[in-house]
Amino acid sequence: MKVGDSxxxxxxxxxxxxxxxxxxxxxxxxxxxxxPLEKVKIRIDHVSKKFVSGYVLERFNSSSNRVNVxxxxxxxxxxxxxxxxxxxxxxxxxxxxxxxxxxxxxxxDIKILDISFDNQFNYRNKxxxxxxxxxxxxxxxxxxxxxxxxxxIASMEINNVLNILKKMNLNNVSEVIxxxxxxxxxxxxxxxxxxxxxxxxxxxxxxxISSSIYIKKDKYKLIYGEKYxxxxxxxxxxxxxxxxxxxxxTVMAYKLYSKVREYACVDNNTNVxxxxxxxxxxxxxxxGKSLVGVEINASAIHDAxxxxxxxxxNARFICGxxxxxxxxxxxxxxxxxxxxxxxxxxxxxxxEVISVGASRVVYVSCDPVTLARxxxxxxxxxxxxxxxxxDMFPNTNHVETVMVLxxxxx
Numbered sequence: 001m002k003v004g005d006s007x008x009x010x011x012x013x014x015x016x017x018x019x020x021x022x023x024x025x026x027x028x029x030x031x032x033x034x035x036p037l038e039k040v041k042i043r044i045d046h047v048s049k050k051f052v053s054g055y056v057l058e059r060f061n062s063s064s065n066r067v068n069v070x071x072x073x074x075x076x077x078x079x080x081x082x083x084x085x086x087x088x089x090x091x092x093x094x095x096x097x098x099x100x101x102x103x104x105x106x107x108x109d110i111k112i113l114d115i116s117f118d119n120q121f122n123y124r125n126k127x128x129x130x131x132x133x134x135x136x137x138x139x140x141x142x143x144x145x146x147x148x149x150x151x152x153i154a155s156m157e158i159n160n161v162l163n164i165l166k167k168m169n170l171n172n173v174s175e176v177i178x179x180x181x182x183x184x185x186x187x188x189x190x191x192x193x194x195x196x197x198x199x200x201x202x203x204x205x206x207x208x209i210s211s212s213i214y215i216k217k218d219k220y221k222l223i224y225g226e227k228y229x230x231x232x233x234x235x236x237x238x239x240x241x242x243x244x245x246x247x248x249x250t251v252m253a254y255k256l257y258s259k260v261r262e263y264a265c266v267d268n269n270t271n272v273x274x275x276x277x278x279x280x281x282x283x284x285x286x287x288g289k290s291l292v293g294v295e296i297n298a299s300a301i302h303d304a305x306x307x308x309x310x311x312x313x314n315a316r317f318i319c320g321x322x323x324x325x326x327x328x329x330x331x332x333x334x335x336x337x338x339x340x341x342x343x344x345x346x347x348x349x350x351x352e353v354i355s356v357g358a359s360r361v362v363y364v365s366c367d368p369v370t371l372a373r374x375x376x377x378x379x380x381x382x383x384x385x386x387x388x389x390x391d392m393f394p395n396t397n398h399v400e401t402v403m404v405l406x407x408x409x410x
Contacts, residue, residue: 001025005044006057011036016097016369018082018397019053027052033075033084035063065089071152078140080153080395091115091391094399098368098389105372108379111386116255120394123249125231127154127162129176135165153395155180157187161209168205172197179240182250183232186211190220190242199223214242228306233257236285237310244303245278249392256364256390256402257285263362263388263404264288264335273333273356275322275349276340280304282364283337284313291315292333294325323348331356338363344370350377361405366392368401378405 001024011020011034020034022042029052031042039061042054067086074083082090095115102110129135134147149166150159157180165176172195179188187210191202199215203224206213213224220242228239231246233254240246247253266272266288274283277293278300284291284307293315295301301319308315318325322338323346336358338345344367345353353361354377361382365371375384382405390400 001027001044001047001052003044003047006041007044007054008039008041008060011038011040014093016101016397018085018093024052029054031056035066035085037061038063038066073137073146073148076139076146077137077148079137079151082397083395087117087120087394090394091117093397094391095389097397098387098399098401101368101372102387105369106375106379106384108384110384113386113388115389115391115399116252116259117391117394118249118251118255121152122155123251123394124151124154124158125180125182125246125250126248127151127158127178129162129165129178131170131173131175135162135170135176154178155182157185161187161189161206164205164209169201171195177242179229179242179246181229181231181240183230183237186226186229188212188214188229188240188242190214190216192216216242230310233281233285236281237307238279238281238284239303239306239310241299241303243299245297245300246281247392252390252392252400253281256392256400257282259388259390259402260337260362260364261286263402264337264360266335270334271332273326273336273358275326275336275338275353277304277317278339280307280315280317282339284308284311284315286337287313288335292329293317294320294322296321321348322346323352326352326356333358335359336361340365340370342367342370345374347377350374354378354381357407359407363403363405365401365403366398368399371401371403375403375405382407 009022011022013021020031022029032055040056041058043057044054046053065086069083099112132145136146136148139146158178161178172193173191174194175192177190189210193215212226214220228241230237266286270288271290272288274293277295280293283293298319301317304317333356336353385404387401387403392400
């Protein structure tokens with residue numbers, strides 16, 4: 001088997017990225033845009049010791065779970081990778097993905113709840129557009145620009161800004177980030193520049209639609225409007241600055257945060273520790289008697305302190321590595337909430353969380369594989385109760401999970 005070879009195959013199953021898998025000469029071959037039980041002609045485009053991949057030349061039959069893709073850029077862009085699946089089948093795929101990973105790596109009988117979801121389209125409150133000959137997204141794994149007219153998963157407000165950007169002179173602009181508030185539909189536009197630009201021109205073009213306009217070269221410079229835009233999750237308000245992290249799906253963030261609060265069992269006597277707290281959104285939403293948040297990003301901590309004042313909540317936010325900071329803290333916490341990056345918790349953070357001895361740990365994860373790795377350490381000290389799934393990123397293979405761990409009686 002070599003690059004360029006063609007084969008007629010039947011797709012057996014999907015991998016965790018949503019690619020079809022078939023077998024040729026005893027080797028698994030990963031096929032883009034192919035669903036189980038589809039018979040297809042494929043061409044091999046990569047062969048190595050680690051994996052073999054191919055793409056569809058001809059489809060002899062279509063799965064009942066296949067839908068016509070509404071996005072004209074789908075096969076080029078790479079931002080969405082499972083839009084060819086019906087939305088119900090996307091959910092089945094994500095549930096099975098989490099179940100398979102837990103069964104393979106944790107091997108405990110873990111209760112996996114159904115997936116929570118909302119809108120399939122127009123859910124993103126942030127988009128990053130690249131600028132070259134036009135404006136749009138990069139083709140997957142390249143720096144080739146796909147010039148687009150709209151993005152089906154971005155908010156309508158972001159697409160309205162894109163329509164204006166496409167008519168503008170964007171010389172010396174390399175990138176444009178657009179952020180929108182679900183709460184009041186306010187817009188922030190950030191231009192990354194590589195030379196001199198006419199700030200007044202940007203303002204004239206966008207002032208009627210934007211609440212805030214920044215340019216960024218070495219640092220951010222506000223050239224129009226408000227320093228922040230504000231969004232709401234439940235009854236809590238949160239500032240969004242140019243570089244702060246905020247959940248890109250505001251509606252689903254409310255559902256996820258509500259599950260965290262349910263799992264944390266917080267009341268007016270609960271002392272809460274929020275690790276990898278970002279701008280403090282989860283901890284401030286959950287509440288309790290006291291809140292300590294830890295985050296390594298100084299800009300996020302700055303916004304977290306604004307957020308606690310905005311909501312009139314007494315909290316303490318500390319800038320530093322979660323494991324190192326926790327090592328030096330008095331560990332008087334009833335509940336620990338962790339929301340680490342895709343890489344999961346550091347070994348130091350896990351050990352320090354275990355040493356706290358909190359009755360509950362609520363683990364928010366964007367990667368089931370690193371979650372499973374960390375659970376294998378936690379399960380010596382904590383019972384794994386259940387996992388709730390959230391479709392924060394419809395039409396992509398990603399799935400967000402929330403898990404509750406209860407301290408064992410030793």
